[in-house]
Amino acid sequence: MPADQPLRATPLHPVHCALRAKMVDFGGWDMPVQYSGIIDEHLAVRRSVGLFDVSHMGEIEIRGPQAAGLTDFVTTNSVHKLKQGQAHYSGLLYDHGGFVDDILVHKVADDHFFLCVNASNQGKDFEHIRAQNRFDAQVEFTSDRYSQLAIQGPKAQATLQKLTPVDLGSVKYYWFTDGEVCGTAARIAHTGYTGEDGFEIYVPPSEAVRLWNEVLRAGEEFGIKPCGLGARNTLRLEAKMALYGHEIDASISPLEADLGWIVKLDKGDFVGRAALLKQKESGLKRKLAGFEMRGRGIGRDGYEVFLDGAPAGWVTSGSPAPSLNKNIGLCYLPTEQAQIGKSIQIMIRNQPVDAVTVETPFYKRAR
Amino acid sequence: MYPENFRYTKEHEWVAAVGDAGTIGITDHAQQELGDIVYVDLPKAGTHIEQGKSLGSVESVKAVSDVYSPVSGEVTEINQTLAEKPEILNSDPHGAAWLVKIKLSAPAELAGLMSAAEYEAYIGAEK
Numbered sequence: 339m340p341a342d343q344p345l346r347a348t349p350l351h352p353v354h355c356a357l358r359a360k361m362v363d364f365g366g367w368d369m370p371v372q373y374s375g376i377i378d379e380h381l382a383v384r385r386s387v388g389l390f391d392v393s394h395m396g397e398i399e400i401r402g403p404q405a406a407g408l409t410d411f412v413t414t415n416s417v418h419k420l421k422q423g424q425a426h427y428s429g430l431l432y433d434h435g436g437f438v439d440d441i442l443v444h445k446v447a448d449d450h451f452f453l454c455v456n457a458s459n460q461g462k463d464f465e466h467i468r469a470q471n472r473f474d475a476q477v478e479f480t481s482d483r484y485s486q487l488a489i490q491g492p493k494a495q496a497t498l499q500k501l502t503p504v505d506l507g508s509v510k511y512y513w514f515t516d517g518e519v520c521g522t523a524a525r526i527a528h529t530g531y532t533g534e535d536g537f538e539i540y541v542p543p544s545e546a547v548r549l550w551n552e553v554l555r556a557g558e559e560f561g562i563k564p565c566g567l568g569a570r571n572t573l574r575l576e577a578k579m580a581l582y583g584h585e586i587d588a589s590i591s592p593l594e595a596d597l598g599w600i601v602k603l604d605k606g607d608f609v610g611r612a613a614l615l616k617q618k619e620s621g622l623k624r625k626l627a628g629f630e631m632r633g634r635g636i637g638r639d640g641y642e643v644f645l646d647g648a649p650a651g652w653v654t655s656g657s658p659a660p661s662l663n664k665n666i667g668l669c670y671l672p673t674e675q676a677q678i679g680k681s682i683q684i685m686i687r688n689q690p691v692d693a694v695t696v697e698t699p700f701y702k703r704a705r
Numbered sequence: 706m707y708p709e710n711f712r713y714t715k716e717h718e719w720v721a722a723v724g725d726a727g728t729i730g731i732t733d734h735a736q737q738e739l740g741d742i743v744y745v746d747l748p749k750a751g752t753h754i755e756q757g758k759s760l761g762s763v764e765s766v767k768a769v770s771d772v773y774s775p776v777s778g779e780v781t782e783i784n785q786t787l788a789e790k791p792e793i794l795n796s797d798p799h800g801a802a803w804l805v806k807i808k809l810s811a812p813a814e815l816a817g818l819m820s821a822a823e824y825e826a827y828i829g830a831e832k
Contacts, residue, residue, distance in 0.1 A: 360740070376766040377741045568740070568767050634788075636744055636764055658743045658766050665744075687746070687762070 348393035349485055349546040357564055365458030367394040370566040379569035380660040383532050384701075387491035387557050388565035392538070393546060396460025396481040398453040404473035409451045412470050412609055413443060414592060416602040420445040425512050425529060428600050430455075430463055431610030435591040435617060439463050440582055442529060444514055452525070454486070454538075456582045470609060484525075485546035489553055490536030490565075490573075492703075497557040498537050501549075502526065506537070520545075520552045531570060533577025533701055575666065576659050576701035578628060584639060584654045585626060585668055593617055594670070596626045596698075624651065625676040628698035629684075631665035633691040637684035643669045644683040644690055650675065653684060659700055666700050667693075706733060706825070708799055712775065712815050713824035718760075719799065720775040720818065725809040727776060731763060733798050734828045739765040742794040745787040747805060752780045756814050760805065763794065772804065776814045782806040 345368040354361065359370035370391065372379060382388045400409050410417035415428035422445055430438040439459040444452040455463045464479045471477055489498050495506050504517035504526055514527035522545045530536035541549055554562055571581070580586050586595050593601065593614060601614060631637060636656055643651040656667030671682070678697050683690035711719040717735035721728045736742060744764040754760055760774040783805050786793065794802040809815075819827060 360738075371767065372740055375741050572766060634744075635746070636769075638769065660766070 346394070348391055349543045350391045350393060350550055353547055353550055354391065359564070359566060362567070364394070364567055365456075367457055369394060370564075372566040372568045373564045376566070376568035376572060377660045379563050379565040380572050382561065382563040383491040383534055383565060383569065383573055384661050385492070386560045387489065387493035387497050387562045388532075388569065389550065389553050389557065389562055390488040390490065390565050390570055391485075391546075391550065392488050392570075393485040393543070394457035395486050396455040396457055396463065396479075397484050397540070398455060398460070398464055398467065399478045399480050400451045400453070400467070400475050401478070402449055402473075402475040405449045405451050405475045408467070408471055408473040408475040408477070409443060409453075410605065410608065411473070412467050413441070414601045414608060414610065415443065416605040417443060417445070417451070418605070422447055423513050423515060425514055425527060426600075429586075429592045429597065429610075430466060431592070431608075431614075432588060433610060433613060435593075435610045435613030436588040437582065437586045437590060437592070437595075438466050438588070440580055440586060440597075442527075444525075444527065446516075454540075459582060483542070484540045485543045486538060486540050487546070487549060487553060488530060488532075488536060488538045489557075490530050490532040491534050493557065493560040493562075494534075494536040497553060497560060497562060498526075498539075500556040501552055511535075520549055522549065524549075531579055532573035533579065533699065534573065534703055571655075572657050572660055575655050575657055575668070576661055576699065578668065578699035581655060591617055594622055594624055594626065622673045624670045625673045626654070626668055627671050627676040627680075627695045628700060629667050629669055629682060629693045630696045630700075631667075631684070631691065631693045633693070635684070635686040635689075635691040636665045637667045637669070637686065637691070637693060642685040643671065644685060645671070645675055645680075650682075656684075661701050664700075666696075668698075671695070707821040709821050711799070711821060712818035713821070713827075714773065714775045714818060715827065716773045717828075718772060718775045720807075720815070722776070722809060722812065722815055725778070725812055727778065727807045727809050728803045729760065729775060729805050729807055730803040731772060731794065731798055732824070735763075735770075736795050736798045739763060739768070739770055741766050742791045745791045745794065745804070747783045747787070748780050750780050750782055753810075754778065754780060754807070756811070763791075774807075775818055776807065776809050777811050778807040778809040780805050781808050
């Protein structure tokens with residue numbers, strides 16, 4: 339992002355400032371990193387409910403008789419398996435198998451797919467999909483038509499249910515429905531990025547402030563808290579959900595990132611498939627692994643990982659885990675060394691500090 | 706808010722000195738900016754530190770922040786409580802959560818630091 343480019347803001351920007359949130363530049367967006375504090379907000383989501391402004395996320399829509407054909411060709415997961423009203427996590431890859439982005443694909447209708455993409459990748463994603471469009475499909479960039487609120491936590495459903503006639507109990511996990519929230523047309527998706535139950539709603543930007551306030555009022559009895567990107571990061575890390583620019587980027591394939599489950603090699607051709615097949619045949623050189631610190635210190639993003647005294651990989655994300663009272667992280671290691679229970683060292687300010695690889699996700703909610 | 710008997714740096718540390726016996730900490734403004742503090746890294750007693758050089762680091766959930774020594778001297782004691790309860794840096798940064806005690810080798814350095822009023826004006830302008 340060029341330094342002279344002004345930061346972009348969501349319609350909720352004045353609300354965040356009024357709530358005295360700490361604001362940060364997040365991929366060119368002036369976004370709230372925290373309100374009451376990251377730990378407080380994190381625990382509110384794990385124990386009750388939190389509200390996030392994620393309006394910076396991008397939306398791309400693919401329509402037309404061959405919308406499914408194009409969507410399936412540019413993504414790794416099997417679009418033909420999606421039912422109307424169902425969503426899934428997927429990857430947009432380059433020919434060489436690295437990530438353009440990680441996305442959510444929603445099937446609105448046989449001829450209409452709704453993609454939710456990362457804020458800082460949206461322009462690149464749009465161009466990438468358009469460049470692959472040898473199908474009879476229209477690709478439209480529609481980010482300006484939506485604000486997105488995430489209501490997350492065990493009390494998310496009880497909170498949102500007060501504001502919508504849609505029976506949320508009938509919307510299964512990773513399904514969505516078009517309905518109304520506070521009388522406003524909304525796409526209500528049973529999705530999230532916290533490892534907790536919850537919903538993400540896509541609403542007209544002109545209604546974002548009113549809906550934000552209504553959700554906070556509805557969640558008051560549960561102790562709802564506005565939550566920033568700081569808590570969003572610690573929550574997703576505990577649940578081992580990837581973050582673009584950390585676990586994944588153009589140089590990393592989904593197989594390396596332990597995201598083989600979103601890659602359907604047998605579904606037919608798609609962008610990146612040949613490279614992934616080759617990678618699978620010749621074996622993966624590196625693999626994502628979870629670790630817990632054993633020594634004092636926090637292994638953070640970008641820190642080097644040592645095995646038997648020699649550099650072997652790097653930390654992609656590292657942080658205290660507020661729900662677990664541990665310092666955790668994810669790192670890339672040579673595949674043959676990535677098994678659970680391996681002693682590793684993280685270089686923290688030129689000092690090796692002991693850590694051990696552990697099973698992931700670090701946190702799994704009780705269902 | 707900011708004690709009159711402390712001197713302050715632009716990097717948001719404070720030092721309170723009587724003769725050549727000093728106590729160093731981070732300011733309330735610094736802890737507010739950092740958010741929830743979860744880890745503190747300090748030098749061993751006996752370490753000699755130059756003014757402006759790293760004295761250690763303070764980590765919040767989100768980030769690592771270096772602490773720079775406001776004065777030169779020898780570390781005589783470190784605050785052991787912080788290893789177990791780093792969160793007191795959020796609640797009492799000017800009191801119980803001092804970082805180190807130091808024997809000043811150049812007390813004249815204090816004159817170059819900001820007074821409480823100057824520091825308050827400085828952080829007011831920074832916002």
